[in-house]
Amino acid sequence: MTATEPGTGVAFTLDGQALEAKPGELLIEAAERHGVHIPRFCYHPRMKPVGMCRMCLVEVDAGRGPALQPSCMLTVTPDMVVNTTSETTTKAQDGVLELFLINHPLDCPVCDKGGECPLQDNAYAFGPGESRFVEEKRHYEKPIPISDLVHLDRERCILCDRCTRFASDVAGDPLIHFIDRGNETQVNTFPDHPFASYFSGNTVQACPVGALTAAPYRFKARPWDLTEVESTSVVDSTGARVALQSSRDELVRILGVDSDAVNWGWLSDKERFAYEATNSEARLTDPQALVGDEVSQVRWDRALGAAAEALSAPADKIGVIGGARLPLEAQFAWSALLTSLGVANVDAQLGDGLPGDVVAGLADATIAEAAAPNGVVVLLSADPKEELPTLYLRLRHAAIEDGASLVELTARPTGLSGQAAASLHPLPGAVAEVAAALADGATGDEVGGVAAADLASAHGLLTSGRPVTIVLGRANLAESPDYAIAAVAALKRLAPEAKVLSALRRGNIHGALEMGLTPELDLGATPAVVTGLDTEGILEAAAAGKLETLVLLGADPIADFPDTELARKALDRVSTVVAIDTLHNESVAAADVVLPASAAGEVDGAFLNLEGRLSPLKAKVTAAGQSRPDWMIAAELASALDRDLGAVTLDELRASLSAAVPAFADVDWTALDVATDGPLIDRTRSWSPSLPENVAVPSADGYGLRLVVDRAMWDGGTMVAQSASLASLPAEPSLGLALADFEALGIAEGAEVLLEVAGTGHRLPAVPMAGLPKGAARIPFNLPGFDATALLSVDRPVTDIRVTAN
Amino acid sequence: MSRLTPQNVALATEIISRYPRPKSALIPLLHLAQEQDGYVADDAMAHLAELVGVTPAEVLGTCSFYEMFKRHPVGTYMLNICTNLSCQLLGGEELLHHAEETLGIKAGGTTPDGLFTIEDVECIAACTEAPCLQVNYRYEYRLTHDDFDALIADLRAGKRDDIPAHGTLGLIRQHITPDRVGGIEPPETAGKPAWFASREPAADEAGN
Amino acid sequence: MAHSNDYVPWAPGYVDNEGPKIVSSRFVHEDSYTLVRSLATGGYDGLKKALDMAPADVAALVKDATLLGRGGAGFPAGIKWGFMPPTWPRYLVVNGDESEPGTYKDRLLMERDPHQLIEGCLIACYALGLNQCFLYVRGEMALAQERIAQALNEAYEAGYCGKNILGTDVSIDVVLHWGAGAYIVGEETALIESLEGNRGMPRLKPPYFPAAKGVYYKPTIVNNVETLANLPWLMVNGPEEYKKYGSEASPGTRLVAVSGHVKRPGVYEMEQGVVSFRTLFYDDNFCQGIRDDNALKAFVPGGGSAPWFFDEQLDLLQEGRAIGAAGSMLGSGALMVMDDTTDAVKAALRLVRFYARESCGKCTPCREGTSWEEKILQRILDGHGRASDIDLLLEVGQNISPGVYPMASFEAEGLEAVPFPPKQTTICPLGPSSVAPITSAIRRFRDEFEAKIPADARALETAGAEGAAS
Numbered sequence A: 001m002t003a004t005e006p007g008t009g010v011a012f013t014l015d016g017q018a019l020e021a022k023p024g025e026l027l028i029e030a031a032e033r034h035g036v037h038i039p040r041f042c043y044h045p046r047m048k049p050v051g052m053c054r055m056c057l058v059e060v061d062a063g064r065g066p067a068l069q070p071s072c073m074l075t076v077t078p079d080m081v082v083n084t085t086s087e088t089t090t091k092a093q094d095g096v097l098e099l100f101l102i103n104h105p106l107d108c109p110v111c112d113k114g115g116e117c118p119l120q121d122n123a124y125a126f127g128p129g130e131s132r133f134v135e136e137k138r139h140y141e142k143p144i145p146i147s148d149l150v151h152l153d154r155e156r157c158i159l160c161d162r163c164t165r166f167a168s169d170v171a172g173d174p175l176i177h178f179i180d181r182g183n184e185t186q187v188n189t190f191p192d193h194p195f196a197s198y199f200s201g202n203t204v205q206a207c208p209v210g211a212l213t214a215a216p217y218r219f220k221a222r223p224w225d226l227t228e229v230e231s232t233s234v235v236d237s238t239g240a241r242v243a244l245q246s247s248r249d250e251l252v253r254i255l256g257v258d259s260d261a262v263n264w265g266w267l268s269d270k271e272r273f274a275y276e277a278t279n280s281e282a283r284l285t286d287p288q289a290l291v292g293d294e295v296s297q298v299r300w301d302r303a304l305g306a307a308a309e310a311l312s313a314p315a316d317k318i319g320v321i322g323g324a325r326l327p328l329e330a331q332f333a334w335s336a337l338l339t340s341l342g343v344a345n346v347d348a349q350l351g352d353g354l355p356g357d358v359v360a361g362l363a364d365a366t367i368a369e370a371a372a373p374n375g376v377v378v379l380l381s382a383d384p385k386e387e388l389p390t391l392y393l394r395l396r397h398a399a400i401e402d403g404a405s406l407v408e409l410t411a412r413p414t415g416l417s418g419q420a421a422a423s424l425h426p427l428p429g430a431v432a433e434v435a436a437a438l439a440d441g442a443t444g445d446e447v448g449g450v451a452a453a454d455l456a457s458a459h460g461l462l463t464s465g466r467p468v469t470i471v472l473g474r475a476n477l478a479e480s481p482d483y484a485i486a487a488v489a490a491l492k493r494l495a496p497e498a499k500v501l502s503a504l505r506r507g508n509i510h511g512a513l514e515m516g517l518t519p520e521l522d523l524g525a526t527p528a529v530v531t532g533l534d535t536e537g538i539l540e541a542a543a544a545g546k547l548e549t550l551v552l553l554g555a556d557p558i559a560d561f562p563d564t565e566l567a568r569k570a571l572d573r574v575s576t577v578v579a580i581d582t583l584h585n586e587s588v589a590a591a592d593v594v595l596p597a598s599a600a601g602e603v604d605g606a607f608l609n610l611e612g613r614l615s616p617l618k619a620k621v622t623a624a625g626q627s628r629p630d631w632m633i634a635a636e637l638a639s640a641l642d643r644d645l646g647a648v649t650l651d652e653l654r655a656s657l658s659a660a661v662p663a664f665a666d667v668d669w670t671a672l673d674v675a676t677d678g679p680l681i682d683r684t685r686s687w688s689p690s691l692p693e694n695v696a697v698p699s700a701d702g703y704g705l706r707l708v709v710d711r712a713m714w715d716g717g718t719m720v721a722q723s724a725s726l727a728s729l730p731a732e733p734s735l736g737l738a739l740a741d742f743e744a745l746g747i748a749e750g751a752e753v754l755l756e757v758a759g760t761g762h763r764l765p766a767v768p769m770a771g772l773p774k775g776a777a778r779i780p781f782n783l784p785g786f787d788a789t790a791l792l793s794v795d796r797p798v799t800d801i802r803v804t805a806n
Numbered sequence B: 001m002s003r004l005t006p007q008n009v010a011l012a013t014e015i016i017s018r019y020p021r022p023k024s025a026l027i028p029l030l031h032l033a034q035e036q037d038g039y040v041a042d043d044a045m046a047h048l049a050e051l052v053g054v055t056p057a058e059v060l061g062t063c064s065f066y067e068m069f070k071r072h073p074v075g076t077y078m079l080n081i082c083t084n085l086s087c088q089l090l091g092g093e094e095l096l097h098h099a100e101e102t103l104g105i106k107a108g109g110t111t112p113d114g115l116f117t118i119e120d121v122e123c124i125a126a127c128t129e130a131p132c133l134q135v136n137y138r139y140e141y142r143l144t145h146d147d148f149d150a151l152i153a154d155l156r157a158g159k160r161d162d163i164p165a166h167g168t169l170g171l172i173r174q175h176i177t178p179d180r181v182g183g184i185e186p187p188e189t190a191g192k193p194a195w196f197a198s199r200e201p202a203a204d205e206a207g208n
Numbered sequence C: 001m002a003h004s005n006d007y008v009p010w011a012p013g014y015v016d017n018e019g020p021k022i023v024s025s026r027f028v029h030e031d032s033y034t035l036v037r038s039l040a041t042g043g044y045d046g047l048k049k050a051l052d053m054a055p056a057d058v059a060a061l062v063k064d065a066t067l068l069g070r071g072g073a074g075f076p077a078g079i080k081w082g083f084m085p086p087t088w089p090r091y092l093v094v095n096g097d098e099s100e101p102g103t104y105k106d107r108l109l110m111e112r113d114p115h116q117l118i119e120g121c122l123i124a125c126y127a128l129g130l131n132q133c134f135l136y137v138r139g140e141m142a143l144a145q146e147r148i149a150q151a152l153n154e155a156y157e158a159g160y161c162g163k164n165i166l167g168t169d170v171s172i173d174v175v176l177h178w179g180a181g182a183y184i185v186g187e188e189t190a191l192i193e194s195l196e197g198n199r200g201m202p203r204l205k206p207p208y209f210p211a212a213k214g215v216y217y218k219p220t221i222v223n224n225v226e227t228l229a230n231l232p233w234l235m236v237n238g239p240e241e242y243k244k245y246g247s248e249a250s251p252g253t254r255l256v257a258v259s260g261h262v263k264r265p266g267v268y269e270m271e272q273g274v275v276s277f278r279t280l281f282y283d284d285n286f287c288q289g290i291r292d293d294n295a296l297k298a299f300v301p302g303g304g305s306a307p308w309f310f311d312e313q314l315d316l317l318q319e320g321r322a323i324g325a326a327g328s329m330l331g332s333g334a335l336m337v338m339d340d341t342t343d344a345v346k347a348a349l350r351l352v353r354f355y356a357r358e359s360c361g362k363c364t365p366c367r368e369g370t371s372w373e374e375k376i377l378q379r380i381l382d383g384h385g386r387a388s389d390i391d392l393l394l395e396v397g398q399n400i401s402p403g404v405y406p407m408a409s410f411e412a413e414g415l416e417a418v419p420f421p422p423k424q425t426t427i428c429p430l431g432p433s434s435v436a437p438i439t440s441a442i443r444r445f446r447d448e449f450e451a452k453i454p455a456d457a458r459a460l461e462t463a464g465a466e467g468a469a470s
């Protein structure tokens, strides 16, 4: 924490020392900052203090004589005299501790928390007490599952209100609560309403004792044989800071690290538990190549040879898809290799994002700026709660605690609708018109399914003079990205000062853009000298037999590209598919050469998050099987192809990256390893993207409903599917309809309906989705049991479907 | 049955309208649910959650804090016998034991015929009339054991139609006819009453 | 008018004795709760008077009268009202949760004269410049709820309440709210939580002083039923008349409930600060003596939370500050009298059990400590006590209420009084209240505790101790 700026400090006395607190600083924090740790259980730096546990009582004289005060609720006032060691203080703290212990079980040896438990530690320090309590302890049924991921042992619970406060105040999922009263008080859920929160794991981490345990970690390891390093989550582009913990060279637990800039210590359950996939059956451990006409395990040099051969095809006959999974250094190595080969057809996105130059050209906001007090945030993206959960928590906090106003300009209601000052949900394809209407101040009548009143309130907020941040992403996979581009152009016309925060979700995508792994840009995010094909173009060319080699750089187009048919055709048609990946998937299955890459937690590197912040990726465990770091694979392919990357170690790569890319010129790579928020790289561009504002919206073809396809956190993706604890979480596939459309179509809620797209029919249960505009229909992307990509085609800028009962 | 009936939903809506925030109506609404079913059923709590816009867990959190709310069926007549000090001094505990013996159940229990539940309760604000008890929250004062037996006999014989079944409190409800409402607003929009502003001495802003 | 100096049948326990009647003047009428009777006896005249004055002047008048709060703390209402910051919305919450052991007065005021209370609320709302009042009645008081509902319906109907009161531009809504059984909800911040539909768990003061951050964290005044019931009379007769009764520090009258071992237990309206405990217990105009003329063993002067008094304190006048200095509190006008047949351990356990049952569970010392105290006392009473338990009780008390606990002077042992209130490691005073009966009883009647501890238990323990030592 930073020291107080001179002059602003509040003078007070702590255990005889004259010190300064920050204005408004809580005593418990000020003391901590000056090296005095006051014991506490209910206090948590990222939650509202409640002063319940009374462990932090200290003797304070604020002018009216010394009195016991909870230091977690007390802001330091001038000339306050605090005594944390007086007899009164110690007596009070010991007394509270004894009362904690009388009903607390003595099962530390079998408790997950044993060895890292503040109660246990304090108890050793304190000693006696216990023996004086000869009465029966409180008894409860031993651990009960309160969700698929979290178990609760009520006998161990000390009722500190941390989990419940987190659930209601931070996550907005008040599904666990204090029940009953007094000495019978317990934390629990409502019968048959489990604690189904995307953020449940945070309660386990926040629990000061072993009352809450995470199913994936229970009994996996003991704190004393755990070692940890601090790293960055690659699960999504927020880049949450994490601590990777391993036992016997196996990753067993991920904890959130409190990064002031990014995740404040919180994680989504996906960021916390999806590491399970790296140890799963699907993990790729051995190189494979064609032996005869069978793809089977071979030695590395043989596989590399096969890949090199495929890459020696004419440059314009090669397409490379993917790269967002890779650490920055590997992205650089690949970029250099492909440039040296003259390959321009490279795209780190899978047609499910936005053009690289648009994002690289516009994105200039930080998370802190987007979540700034009193700001205005426009959501021109998918639901952050589903795609960028830790960003969602920051935005939610901004709206609830810091007076930020949210404007939803989204295809459907989001997890933030409850906090939104204005909710605009245009019909698919209409978002550009709606944004234009805002820009033109034409808020008189309904546009694209958005009521005049909502247009007016949104317009008011955008022109209020308050700082505006546009969160820009791909809201609807069934809709051409052109509409979002036109919309952001219009919004910038209305609010030229508005900043843009990228909501491209995939791992290290922003590193990939800086490294030029996108057709519109070259290394250093400079406009491409030769513009190659994007993923859509690559797949079309491949399907048309115009490509020989397709390299999948940690990409699964069959699952992710919003036109599965095309992706399949493409992979069938090219002569060689080279897959470089960590996990087996449908696209890897179609490959002729498979190069196993080392996964997050197994390699060192760097990560660039959606705000352009550089942070470290650290190796904690030995790489699985024969897998190798992506940068090494690139380097070896380079030498196999007699190309010189000028670097054969990670450090050399970093050096040449700094040399080649101005934005990284003064990065101190070694400083990345220390546990502070990484540096923001300079993203000012000498160019600006073209943002065509007028795009035609195809008139409805009489089919009736316009489709919204977007992601849910728990989907059928390999990461979730291969994580034992998460695999069961995806929802049943369903078709969401506006309440009004149920009558209009004569459908009963929950009834299975027939939906037809371009002639083909599918069946799904129809469920009501409050807030969805009439005439829209929503299907989650890539859920087990239903492949929404099958409904999509690159030829259709919007997707119309016909829905009929039976 | 245990979600609120349409009539009770109407009542609930009227009650909610008297508060600046819907959740403030929760305790009166839980009483309404208990009046309907004799206890507060899970489905009723889930329904109330919808009505005031919170989660069922939050409703349960409030409901379970207050001892008057029973989450399982109880006797038609709830006998709350006070044993706190004032009553204890004048035989409250003896009265409780007498009740337990005559009805053959322990405090907290319900007679097999589902007619009576006994509870050993805290001070019910009739200390000068000790020992005393409440039947469904209607008072009986200075009871001898014979008085108690007579009371039970009368209840059994249905002679006490002044005492409604468990769950019903006041028999008269507050009802504000719409034209008489002064104006109830959410705290977010409510401001200083015009009548007060007009009567304020210019000097003293605080108005007191 | 003449007073019968006898019980009034329709006001159970109320004695219409000699002395000024400010809040109970209508109790002698069987139909005192109806609007008709109220109006026939000057009802709402105080409101009319107030409406003709500026709100600030009404507030000033109340301040001038030093109307002490009757809910327990005895804080002057006029001064409390002054703590409200000049922000809106603001609320008035009437505390009718009466549940302090031994307390019985607010229920009578609500059942017998609801219009007087409603009028008091309206006067306060007018003075404070607010237009919404919540009348929080204890859940178990069905009749009080019914009578207030009826009175409110009448008052709204007749134009005394709601929109354009008495044809003026003043509009004030009084809403009947009722609880569901939780003593702690009487504590003002818990009352506010409860009124928001939450678990009735107290908020921390600071920072949540209701006058600044109350209902919905907006400025809120919480006043006791009896406090507000004084306002109509006060408006009509003025502070000078009011101050003619009672002592200078505690003017006016108050309702007290005397229960337990007296010949005529009852609710009496008496002048504040001028009547001694002896007069109250023995005088013909009051309780007329200890039952069967037994000796007095101890008495609780102000509700279960008050440390006990003994013979030594009988001649004290019932005046807040004096009683506080003497080691206890006047609290809620709840006096519980124990004669020499009383089992001190049993009595202490019963009170401790109350606090253990009623602890809200929010803070550790009270949640864990009160039930520990109860368990120990229960063991002693059941004959399973250990010699060390008596001091253990006092030490557990220290965990909840560190330092020397308030106590009455004890001449026989030459002990000085320790003034009220106690220190606390808890959030609110409920936890510390559980320590009052323990310290009082053990200090004065330790022999009774020891007598209940089996002799062999003592032997056993010393043996155990040696065993542990070796």
Ligand SMILES: Cc1cc2nc3c(=O)[nH]c(=O)nc-3n(C[C@H](O)[C@H](O)[C@H](O)COP(=O)(O)O)c2cc1C
Binding pocket: C068, C069, C070, C071, C072, C073, C074, C075, C077, C095, C096, C097, C098, C099, C100, C183, C184, C185, C186, C187, C188, C189, C222, C223, C224, C225, C227, C228, C428, C429, C430
């Ligand atoms: C544990 C506890 C219980 C209380 N119970 C009551 C009560 O039942 N009625 C009441 O009027 N005040 C009660 N009080 C006092 C209230 O907190 C508050 O001081 C009072 O209602 C203020 O009104 P007054 O100023 O008019 O006395 C209680 C306080 C505590 C700490």
Ligand code: SF4
Binding pocket: C184, C201, C202, C358, C359, C360, C361, C362, C363, C364, C366, C367, C426, C427, C428, C429, C430, C431, C432
């Ligand atoms: S002292 Fe008792 S009642 Fe008061 S807050 Fe603490 S636990 Fe609740």
Ligand code: FES
Binding pocket: A039, A040, A041, A042, A043, A050, A051, A052, A053, A054, A055, A056, A057, A070, A071, A072, A073
């Ligand atoms: S940490 Fe301050 S009371 Fe719990």
